Amino acid sequence: MRSKTTIEIYAYWDELRGHRDVPARGQIEPAHVRHILPDLFILEKTPRGEIRFRLAGTRICALFARELRGSRFDALWLGEQTTRIERIAGDVMAQKAPVVLTAAAIAGAADPLASELVLLPLKSPEGRVDRIIGALVPLSRPHWLGATPVNFLELGAMRRLDMDAAGVLLQNRPATSRPSHPRPAADTSLSGAIRRVLHLRVFEGGRRD
Incomplete structure (x- = not known):
């Protein structure tokens, strides 16, 4: 992993899962990763088997100059790669295996x-493993970024993360701040928590939490 954002969200995910294979969506507290929320997204597998965006950070939406609520994940990719990218995302859930692309x-x-x-x-x-939390991060900031929308993504390399080996890398990760104040009693769902963190735009839809 080359991006500090991808390293940090992996570290947070790994901390939440503990000794289990996969953490639960309800464990995620957006305030713990508020400074990287604009680069984060959540995907879900629908009853029809499609993998669609449930939440998307503002920088991701700005990158494509459109809202991604409800849109298919594979629609962001080069046409001939859509089947492969959907299979990769499906395997992440089915095999409970994180990947970096x-x-x-x-x-x-x-x-x-x-x-x-x-x-x-x-x-x-x-209790089903049918969701993904992820990050999408440009590795540089060219002059056109923010002025010219991205048309699509072209897949390069894919690497399944060795969770034991990744732990060595994460020893030097940036510290993640934890708020000292207690969570409010009202509206403790993930969507409610994200609303309190203004860096992320929330798109409603899909099943209730």
Whole structure:
């Protein structure tokens, strides 16, 4: 992993899972990772087997110049890669195996922008591993970023993360602050918590928590 953001969200996910294979979605407290929320997303597998965005950070939406609520994850990718990327995301959930991807963000005539993604499996409130928390982070900031929307992503390398080996890497990760104040008693769902962290835009839809 090359991005501090992908390293940090992996570290947080790994801390939450403890000795289990996968943490639960309800364990996520957005305030603990508030400074990287704009680069985070949550995917869910629908009853029809499609993998769609449930939540998306503001920087991700700005990258594509559109809201991603309800859109298919594979729709962001080069046409001939859609089947492969859906299979990768499905395997992350089925095999409970986190992966890191490299991708080139293609925006018109601009030079391709090297980017990194991490996909981390999550359990839904019903106990099924049918969700993913992830990050999408450009690895540089060219002059056109923010002015020219990305048309699609072109998949590069994929690497399944060895969770034992990754622990060595995470020893030098940036410290993650933890708020000292207690959580409010009212509206303790993930969506409610994210609303209190203004860096992330929340798109409603799908099943209730």
